Amino acid sequence: MSTALDSTGVQPLILELLSRSERFDLKHVETLGEIVEKAGPGHLPEVTLIRGGHIADREVADIYADDLFLPRAPQLADPSAIDKELASLLPEKLCTDKYLCPVGLREDVLDVAFVSPESMGVVDELQLLTGFRINPLIAPLSQVEAHLEVLYRANRESKAIGEGGSDFLDDGPREAEGDENILNLDTPPPNDENGRIVRLVNQLLEQALRNGASDIHMEPFEDGSKFRLRIDGILHELPSPSKSVFVMLLSRLKVLAKMDIAEKRIPQDGAIGLKSGDKRVDLRVNTVPTVHGEKMVMRILDKAAIPLDLTNLGLDERQSIDLMESIRSPHGLALVTGPTGSGKSTTLYACLNLLNEPRHNICTVEDPVEYKFKGMNQVQVKSQVGLTFSSALRAFLRQDPDIIMVGEVRDQETAEICLRAALTGHFVLSTIHTNDALSAVTRLQDMGIEPFLLSCTLRVLEAQRLVRRLCPKCKEPYEVDDQLAERHGLTPGDVIYRPKGCLQCRRMGYRGRVGVFEIIRITPRLTQLIQKRTPLDQLRKAAREEGMKMLYDCAIDKVRQGFTSLEAALSVTMAEEE
Numbered sequence: 138m139s140t141a142l143d144s145t146g147v148q149p150l151i152l153e154l155l156s157r158s159e160r161f162d163l164k165h166v167e168t169l170g171e172i173v174e175k176a177g178p179g180h181l182p183e184v185t186l187i188r189g190g191h192i193a194d195r196e197v198a199d200i201y202a203d204d205l206f207l208p209r210a211p212q213l214a215d216p217s218a219i220d221k222e223l224a225s226l227l228p229e230k231l232c233t234d235k236y237l238c239p240v241g242l243r244e245d246v247l248d249v250a251f252v253s254p255e256s257m258g259v260v261d262e263l264q265l266l267t268g269f270r271i272n273p274l275i276a277p278l279s280q281v282e283a284h285l286e287v288l289y290r291a292n293r294e295s296k297a298i299g300e301g302g303s304d305f306l307d308d309g310p311r312e313a314e315g316d317e318n319i320l321n322l323d324t325p326p327p328n329d330e331n332g333r334i335v336r337l338v339n340q341l342l343e344q345a346l347r348n349g350a351s352d353i354h355m356e357p358f359e360d361g362s363k364f365r366l367r368i369d370g371i372l373h374e375l376p377s378p379s380k381s382v383f384v385m386l387l388s389r390l391k392v393l394a395k396m397d398i399a400e401k402r403i404p405q406d407g408a409i410g411l412k413s414g415d416k417r418v419d420l421r422v423n424t425v426p427t428v429h430g431e432k433m434v435m436r437i438l439d440k441a442a443i444p445l446d447l448t449n450l451g452l453d454e455r456q457s458i459d460l461m462e463s464i465r466s467p468h469g470l471a472l473v474t475g476p477t478g479s480g481k482s483t484t485l486y487a488c489l490n491l492l493n494e495p496r497h498n499i500c501t502v503e504d505p506v507e508y509k510f511k512g513m514n515q516v517q518v519k520s521q522v523g524l525t526f527s528s529a530l531r532a533f534l535r536q537d538p539d540i541i542m543v544g545e546v547r548d549q550e551t552a553e554i555c556l557r558a559a560l561t562g563h564f565v566l567s568t569i570h571t572n573d574a575l576s577a578v579t580r581l582q583d584m585g586i587e588p589f590l591l592s593c594t595l596r597v598l599e600a601q602r603l604v605r606r607l608c609p610k611c612k613e614p615y616e617v618d619d620q621l622a623e624r625h626g627l628t629p630g631d632v633i634y635r636p637k638g639c640l641q642c643r644r645m646g647y648r649g650r651v652g653v654f655e656i657i658r659i660t661p662r663l664t665q666l667i668q669k670r671t672p673l674d675q676l677r678k679a680a681r682e683e684g685m686k687m688l689y690d691c692a693i694d695k696v697r698q699g700f701t702s703l704e705a706a707l708s709v710t711m712a713e714e715e
Contacts, residue, residue: 149173149182150254151197154204181236183253187278194252194277201254201275210240210250210276222640224288226267228343230323235259238276238284242640245269250276250284259336264376265364266340268643320393322413334385337378338393341386342420344375346413349649351437351478353420355390357383357430369605369650370478387424387433394422401431409435416441421507438507450487451652453694455684459658463597464488464566470559472546474571474600480652481568482507484601485542488566489513492540501542502529518544530554534563543567549584556586559594573688574598574657575676578667592668600655600688602709604701607634608642612699625703626693635702651700653709655688 152173156166169191173182187194202209223239226247232238236252237259247269251257260271322343326335341364345353350366362383364375378386391398394407409420421436452460464471471488473481486508493499493512504518504526514536516529526543527550533541534554546552546569559565571577577598581591612634622629636646657663657680666676677687686694692706 151183151186151200154200155192157204181253181255184236184278194279197252198275198277205254205275207254207273207275210248210274210280212280219284219287220640221288225347225641226269227263228347229285229289231259231266231340232285232289234325236278236281238281238288240274240276240284242269246272248272248274250274250281252276252278252281261376261378262333262337262340265337265378266344268344268373268375270376319410319412319417322411334382334389337382338386338389341375342411343413345435345437346411346416346418348643353433353435353437355383355387355433355435357427357432359429368645369647370603371605371645373645384430387431390422390433390435391424394420396422396424402426419507421505440508450484450654452654452656453686453691456654456656456686456691459656459685460488460597460599461491463658464492464564466564466596468559468562468564468594469596470555470594471564471566471597472574472577472595472599473566473568474574474577474598475568475602476570478603479601480603481601482544484599485566485568486510489540489542492564497539498537499540499542500533500536500538501544502526502533503542503544526551527554530558534558534561538563541565545569546581549586552581552584552586556590556594560590571600573677574600574655575673575680578676579673582670588668588670592664595659595664595667597659598657600657602653602688602692603650604653604692604695604709605647605705606649606651607636607699607701607705608639608646608648610641611637611639611646612702613637621703625707627697631697633696633703634699635704646702647705651695653688653692653695653706655686655691657685 152166152170155169169186172189172191173180173185183194183197186192187197198209201207220241223242226239226242227237235256237256238250239247240250241248247263247267249260249263249271251273252275254275257273260273263271320339320342322339326332326339341353344350345366348366348368350368351370352367354363354365354367354372356363356365357380361380362377364377365372366375367373377383388398390409391405391407393409396405396407404423404425407422409422411418411420416439418440419438421438422433423436424431424433426432463469473484475481489499489501489510493510495512499513500516501513502516502518506515506517509515516524518524518526518529526545526547530541530543530551531554541555541558541563543551543555543565544567546555546567555565555567569577569580571580575598578591578595582588614632614634617627617629617631617633619629621627622631627633638644638646642648659667660683662679662683663676666679671679681687689710692701692710695701696703696706
C-alpha cells in the first residue's frame with residue numbers, strides 16, 4: 138500500500154492510527170493518504186481531511202484521545218461562557234496557524250486545546266510566551282475554531298478602527314515591506330532546522346511587547362539560563378530554555394543586532410528594528426561577558442508609548458501650569474531630576490514637543506539618541522572621538538540655537554556651559570541625578586557653580602518617580618485605620634485601594650505605571666534664598682509655603698485618587714520624607 142509521507146519521509150500520525158482502526162479499511166486509508174499528499178507540505182493532514190469532508194472532526198479527536206490517551210478539552214455549550222481575557226495570553230496568528238486555542242487558566246496552569254498532536258511541539262514556546270505551565274488537550278477542529286472566533290473577534294474589530302499617528306515622531310525613511318533590516322514578527326519562520334530558534338526568538342519578543350515590558354534580560358548560569366522581563370519597573374521571570382538553546386537564541390539576536398557573534402570577550406552594543414502588525418519599535422541591545430557566558434539586555438524603545446502632551450504625563454492642574462509657563466521662558470534653565478528609569482527623557486521629549494515650532498531652532502545632544510524627532514537637530518555623543526556633552530554644547534552656541542536640550546549634566550564643565558548658555562539668551566533643558574528637585578541646587582553648588590549664576594538662570598526644577606498603577610479591573614477598596622491615617626496624612630475612614638490580581642493583570646494586581654511629580658517653579662522668594670546659599674530643608678519649607686507639592690504629597694494624592702496603593706506609593710517616596 139502506498140501512503141502519503143511528510144517532508145521527513147514519515148507517514149502522518151492520523152493515517153497511521155486510521156490504518157490500525159477497525160472503522161476504516163486499508164483501501165480507504167490509502168485514498169485518504171493520496172488526498173493528504175496532494176495538499177502538500179504546510180497543511181495539517183487532519184485539517185485537510187476534515188475540510189474535505191472525508192472524516193468528522195470529532196472522530197479525529199476521539200481517535201487521538203483513545204489511542205494516545207490524550208485528555209479531551211471540555212465542550213462549552215454556551216459561547217458566552219468562554220473567558221475572553223484568555224485572548225491576551227496568546228497571539229491570534231499563532232493560534233490560527235497551529236490550530237490551537239487557550240481554553241482555561243487554573244492557578245499557574247494554562248489549558249490549551251490542540252487539533253493535532255503534531256502541533257503540541259510548540260508547548261515549550263507557549264510556556265516561554267505566556268509564563269504559565271501548559272496543559273495540552275485534544276479537541277475537534279470546529280470547537281477550536283469556535284473558541285478562536287469568540288476570543289479574537291473583539292481584537293479584529295478594534296484593529297479595523299485603526300490608530301492615528303503623530304507627526305512629531307520621525308520614523309526615518311519608510312522601509313519596504315521586505316527590508317531585511319527590519320525583523321517582521323508576522324513573517325512565518327522557515328521549516329528548516331533553524332525554524333525553532335527563529336520561532337522562539339519571535340515569541341520572546343512578542344511576549345515582551347504584549348506585556349508592555351521595558352527591558353528583556355537573558356542571563357547565563359552554570360546549570361542553565363534565566364529569562365526575565367521588566368514590566369512596570371519589576372522583573373518577572375519566564376520559563377527558560379536549556380543552556381544549549383540559550384546560546385543559539387543569543388547568537389540569533391546578535392546577528393539581528395549586527396554584532397560580532399564570534400566576539401564574546403568584550404561588551405558589544407547593537408540595535409534591532411521590529412515590526413509587529415502595524416506597530417514599529419526599536420531594541421537597543423547590549424551584551425557583557427560574565428563568568429558563565431554572555432548576558433544580553435534589550436531595551437524596548439516604543440515611540441508610540443511616549444506621551445507627547447504634558448497633560449498626559451500625570452501632572453495636576455497647578456503643576457501643569459507651572460511647568461508649561463516656565464519652559465516658555467525666552468531664556469533660562471529647566472532641570473529634570475530622578476533616578477534611572479523614572480521617565481526623565483519622556484518628560485523632556487514632551488516639553489520639546491510643546492516647544493517644537495518652525496520659529497524655534499532646537500538642538501539636542503544625547504547619549505544615546507534613542508528617538509529621532511522631526512524638526513530638531515540631534516547629536517549623538519561619541520566620546521572616543523572627542524565629541525562630548527561639553528564639546529557639542531560649545532558647537533551649538535555657534536549654531537544660532539533658541540532651545541538646547543542636554544541629555545545629562547555630568548560634570549562641572551557641562552554645568553557651566555549650560556548656565557552660561559541660559560544666561561546669554563538661550564533656553565536650556567537637561568537632567569541631573571538627585572533625589573528630589575531642590576537637591577539639584579545643592580548638587581550644582583557642590584560642582585562649583587556660583588549661587589548668583591543659579592539664582593538668575595534657573596526657571597523650574599522637576600523631580601519624578603514612576604509608581605505602579607493598580608489594575609482598574611480587580612483593585613479592591615478598604616478603609617484606612619486611625620494609625621495609618623495619622624502616619625501618612627490621610628483621614629480615618631478614607632477609602633483607598635489595594636492590589637488583588639486577575640487574569641488581565643496576570644495576577645500581579647498592577648497594570649502600567651503613573652507619574653509622581655515635584656514641580657518647583659523658581660519664584661522671586663526662592664531666587665533670593667538660592668542666592669544666599671539657604672540650606673536645603675529651608676528651601677523645601679519655602680516651596681511648600683508657596684503651594685508647591687513635594688514628591689510625597691503627590692504620591693499620597695495618587696493613593697487618594699485610587700491610581701495606586703499606599704504600599705506602592707511609599708516604595709518610591711518614603712525614603713526621602715523620613
